[in-house]
Amino acid sequence: MKKITISLFVFFYLNSISFALNFKESIESYSKKNSGTTSLIYIFNRCAGVTGYVHLMLEREPNSKQASAIYLRVSAEMTNRATELYSKHSKVDSKKSLDENLNRAKSLIQLYEKDAKENFIKSGSYLSGIVKDDMEFCVQLEKELKKN
Numbered sequence: 755m756k757k758i759t760i761s762l763f764v765f766f767y768l769n770s771i772s773f774a775l776n777f778k779e780s781i782e783s784y785s786k787k788n789s790g791t792t793s794l795i796y797i798f799n800r801c802a803g804v805t806g807y808v809h810l811m812l813e814r815e816p817n818s819k820q821a822s823a824i825y826l827r828v829s830a831e832m833t834n835r836a837t838e839l840y841s842k843h844s845k846v847d848s849k850k851s852l853d854e855n856l857n858r859a860k861s862l863i864q865l866y867e868k869d870a871k872e873n874f875i876k877s878g879s880y881l882s883g884i885v886k887d888d889m890e891f892c893v894q895l896e897k898e899l900k901k902n
Contacts, residue, residue, distance in 0.1 A: 775872050776865040780887040791843045798836035799855060801892035803862025805829040807870065808889055810863065811880060828896045833859055835899070 781800045785793070809825035812818040833855050841851035866888075870880040881889065 775869050777869065777884050777888075780884050780891065782887065782891045785891075791839055795836050795839050795843065795855075797895075798832045798839070799858045800862060800888060801895060802829045802832035802836060802855070802859040804866050804885065804888040805832065805892050806859055806863045807866035807885070808881070810867075811870070828893065829859065831896060831899070832892065 777800075781797055781804075784800075785797055788796075805825045806829040809822050809829055812822035812825060815822075833852075836855045836858075837848065837851045840846070840855060841848050844851070846854075866885055869883070870885050873882045873885060874880045877883070879886075
């Protein structure tokens with residue numbers, strides 16, 4: 755009986771852990787607490803990562819090529835913005851800056867993919883929790899940036 759009680763405790767404890775494995779907070783929450791150039795670079799990198807992940811996910815789905823292309827465009831735009839800021843802030847040439855930001859985007863895509871898989875196990879949806887929150891924030895951010 756004691757083993758069953760301990761097992762149930764561990765099961766419920768693990769299931770109560772946040773949906774995000776790799777990120778401590780959403781981009782929106784981060785953006786409210788942080789400002790400055792390095793924070794903007796981080797936000798653009800995270801947006802490149804989450805929209806890059808959504809692009810790759812949709813690319814595998816039939817009849818989703820158009821939606822996939824939209825997320826690819828947003829990911830590229832966010833990478834370009836991060837690259838521009840990083841180059842100026844770190845005083846490096848644009849090639850070095852682009853390489854750095856592409857590497858970050860790749861790493862972030864992998865982290866979002868891990869979180870999305872965990873989301874699916876817990877909720878039946880890849881696009882839930884922080885992945886969904888960040889994706890929605892970044893799409894809205896991209897729309898706002900287009901206006902300016």
